Amino acid sequence: MNPFEIVRFALRGLLANKMRSALTMLGILIGVSAVIMLVAVGEGASRSIQQNIQRLGANTLTVSPSFAGGGGGGARGGGDAGPRTQARRLTLDDARALTDRTLAPSVKSVSPVVTAPSATAAYGAASHAIAQFVGTYPSYFEAVNKPVDQGTYFFNDDVQAARKVVVIGRTVAEALFGSADPVGERISVSGVPFTVVGVLKETGSTGTQDADDVAIAPLPAVQQSLSGFGPLNQIVVQATGADTTTAAQAEVTAVLDQRHGVTGGAADYRILNQATLQETVSQATGTFTVLLAAVAAISLLVGGIGITNIMLVTVTERTREIGIRKAIGASRGAILGQFLLEATLLSLAGGVAGVLLAFAGTRFSVAGIQPVLVPSSVVLALGVSVGIGLFFGSYPADRAAKLRPIQALRHE
Amino acid sequence: MTVPVLRVRDLVKEYGEGDAKVRALRGVSLDVHKGDYVAIMGASGSGKSTLMNILGCLDIPTSGSYQIDGADVGRLNEHQLALLRNRRVGFVFQSFNLIPRMSALANVELPLVYGGVRQAERRARALAALEQVGLAERVHHEPNQLSGGQQQRVAVARALVTAPALLLADEPTGNLDTASTDDVLRILDGLSAAGRTIVLITHEDDVAAHAKRVVRLVDGQIVEDRRQAPPDGPPPRLAEAAR
Numbered sequence A: 001m002n003p004f005e006i007v008r009f010a011l012r013g014l015l016a017n018k019m020r021s022a023l024t025m026l027g028i029l030i031g032v033s034a035v036i037m038l039v040a041v042g043e044g045a046s047r048s049i050q051q052n053i054q055r056l057g058a059n060t061l062t063v064s065p066s067f068a069g070g071g072g073g074g075a076r077g078g079g080d081a082g083p084r085t086q087a088r089r090l091t092l093d094d095a096r097a098l099t100d101r102t103l104a105p106s107v108k109s110v111s112p113v114v115t116a117p118s119a120t121a122a123y124g125a126a127s128h129a130i131a132q133f134v135g136t137y138p139s140y141f142e143a144v145n146k147p148v149d150q151g152t153y154f155f156n157d158d159v160q161a162a163r164k165v166v167v168i169g170r171t172v173a174e175a176l177f178g179s180a181d182p183v184g185e186r187i188s189v190s191g192v193p194f195t196v197v198g199v200l201k202e203t204g205s206t207g208t209q210d211a212d213d214v215a216i217a218p219l220p221a222v223q224q225s226l227s228g229f230g231p232l233n234q235i236v237v238q239a240t241g242a243d244t245t246t247a248a249q250a251e252v253t254a255v256l257d258q259r260h261g262v263t264g265g266a267a268d269y270r271i272l273n274q275a276t277l278q279e280t281v282s283q284a285t286g287t288f289t290v291l292l293a294a295v296a297a298i299s300l301l302v303g304g305i306g307i308t309n310i311m312l313v314t315v316t317e318r319t320r321e322i323g324i325r326k327a328i329g330a331s332r333g334a335i336l337g338q339f340l341l342e343a344t345l346l347s348l349a350g351g352v353a354g355v356l357l358a359f360a361g362t363r364f365s366v367a368g369i370q371p372v373l374v375p376s377s378v379v380l381a382l383g384v385s386v387g388i389g390l391f392f393g394s395y396p397a398d399r400a401a402k403l404r405p406i407q408a409l410r411h412e
Numbered sequence B: 001m002t003v004p005v006l007r008v009r010d011l012v013k014e015y016g017e018g019d020a021k022v023r024a025l026r027g028v029s030l031d032v033h034k035g036d037y038v039a040i041m042g043a044s045g046s047g048k049s050t051l052m053n054i055l056g057c058l059d060i061p062t063s064g065s066y067q068i069d070g071a072d073v074g075r076l077n078e079h080q081l082a083l084l085r086n087r088r089v090g091f092v093f094q095s096f097n098l099i100p101r102m103s104a105l106a107n108v109e110l111p112l113v114y115g116g117v118r119q120a121e122r123r124a125r126a127l128a129a130l131e132q133v134g135l136a137e138r139v140h141h142e143p144n145q146l147s148g149g150q151q152q153r154v155a156v157a158r159a160l161v162t163a164p165a166l167l168l169a170d171e172p173t174g175n176l177d178t179a180s181t182d183d184v185l186r187i188l189d190g191l192s193a194a195g196r197t198i199v200l201i202t203h204e205d206d207v208a209a210h211a212k213r214v215v216r217l218v219d220g221q222i223v224e225d226r227r228q229a230p231p232d233g234p235p236p237r238l239a240e241a242a243r
Helices: A003-016 A018-055 A092-098 A139-143 A156-160 A170-177 A219-227 A242-260 A274-317 A319-327 A332-361 A375-402 A405-410 B048-055 B078-087 B104-115 B119-132 B148-160 B178-193 B236-242
Strands: A060-065 A107-116 A119-123 A126-130 A132-136 A148-151 A165-168 A186-189 A192-200 A214-218 A234-239 A269-273 B006-015 B022-032 B037-041 B063-068 B089-092 B166-170 B198-202 B213-218 B221-227
Touching: A003 A018, A003 A332, A018 A274, A018 A332, A018 A375, A060 A242, A060 A274, A092 A107, A092 A234, A092 A242, A107 A139, A107 A219, A107 A242, A119 A170, A126 A170, A132 A219, A139 A234, A156 A219, A165 A170, A165 A186, A170 A192, A170 A214, A192 A214, A192 A219, A214 A219, A234 A242, A242 A269, A242 A274, A269 A274, A274 A319, A274 A332, A274 A375, A319 A332, A319 A405, A319 B078, A332 A375, A332 B078, B006 B048, B022 B048, B022 B221, B037 B048, B048 B166, B048 B198, B078 B089, B078 B104, B089 B148, B104 B119, B104 B148, B119 B148, B148 B166, B148 B178, B166 B178, B178 B198, B178 B236
Parallel strands: A132 A214, A165 A192, B037 B198, B037 B213, B089 B166, B166 B198
Antiparallel strands: A060 A234, A060 A269, A107 A132, A107 A234, A119 A126, A119 A186, A148 A192, A165 A214, A186 A192, B006 B022, B006 B063, B213 B221
16 A cells, blocks of 8 residues: 555544644654754853853963862872971062973963952042952063953063053943043052053953953052062963963973972972863763753653554544455554554654744743754654654554454454 | 355464363354455344455454455464455444545545555546445545544545455444435445445345345354345345346
8 A cells, every 4th residue: 555645544543642642742843852952051151151262362371379288189180298387489480480492392372460459449529349350461462361451461671660551341341440541541550550551352251250340450560559460370381382281381381390399299389281171071060961851751652652642542532444444455464554644654754843933932042041053953853753753653553453353443 | 156255165264272272263264255245243242243254354363264255364473464354355343434524535545555556546546436326526525524424434435446356344334324225225235236245244134135145143253144136136125226
């Protein structure tokens, strides 16, 4: 018999009970769209995190002091911390040592960083607490990927002369100046006057932290007026290229180990490697996505059981019809095909509707995350929905096909 | 003599186990030749419906052999049985057994669909069969829009449409009023006159009077086999009317 006829019978069977078919489809619809959407949200989250990491700067290593000693220090794992006489802090001399071309050939630039605690900037009547007030060298801008939008950077001259100039982030500019042009204006930071020379390009918020709520000034100027000449908070090292970050990390480690007298495992600093961080984060978000998909898959399973349920009811309800069909010569294959196809059509229609819903749903951002549709998840979800129809429909269909005609006809 | 359309030998059918065992058929043997019109009569419980179900390949006998057109039914597998039901046998039920929510035309087409007949030919044959039972103008009605007599005529059309060697009717008039009964019997007479082989079950003498041969069953055994007209002539009622 013609396969097309089986499709017709199956469609007729489904349309005979529109409400029931629609509700059964709904189960699959929810399952499929949940799988696709949750995977898309996971993928979106992963991309946005990756982007944020990239925004921190390309090919950079961030060296920061570690007073915990040993243990989980960033790149340097290692054995137990032995008793240590003194944990040295990061100094400007450490930074200078890293610029040595022979000891550290993979290092492109070194930017020592101090951060001023609680810097409040004021301009006229407006005031704003700057989240991050950074004192550093001009190479910092390139290393951490902060281009200037208006005005200029400050230069090495400004650093040597300890000029009180500052480049502010967009958030700070808006808080203090509104829509007016801040370049050339003087603001007072914790009572110290600074001249605004530039405004950073807007980078957008990175999760909870506003990356634009920042001000960057020459290192000595900040030390003189705000933070004092203490240790550095960070040294930002930029490697010469993406493939040399690991080499640069080794070189930096060697130089600092020597300078700090570190032997064995317990370093008094840690190095945050952009590349390693990215790897770790993408692994974590990958796990997160799998978890989401697993939860969604359960709803797909429930939808599949719904199909079995409804098909069993249908078979029972139509036992007499099956008997009639068999009495007039329907083969076992025809009956099996009809009911299997009904189940598969149900789940396929639910699957397609679910994909459409997911396409619509992923256009909206969820909790600040723009979902990214993963094509393979669409294919997978559709494939699984067809598989579910075949698998969960096979039991009821088999029961229908196995019915003896006389028993089926006598069924009330 | 040619091969009989139907040859049944020592057919036994038992239901249940042990003390609850019921012997519905106790060795029935019967030959039906082409063109014959046989009425099987008997009280309820005489085993006539059981016999009919076995003849229609809907049920399997406990023992005994059964041949349709020379093919031994007991040796056929599931698929071949389905083919046999489709091509060789047309079955008319007491309770019509049309498929609900399908038009008369679709119901009549159904056996042809399972037989793998093409759409255009299917439609033509189904319309011809409905025409034959006088329902040409009701082809698009669904069963619940038809009277009992009309439904039974649709069922007869469905049984006929594959041009089966054998037409089986299980109390076809059992659920019908007098007028509808006459309609259906007239159609069966016409089919018999046209050379179809018909076996019908009834417990009404009026109905049995239409047949060329009457077989009476009591307690699962044939007790009477009476011929009312020759198998190759017209059925008795039509012959009377012609006279």
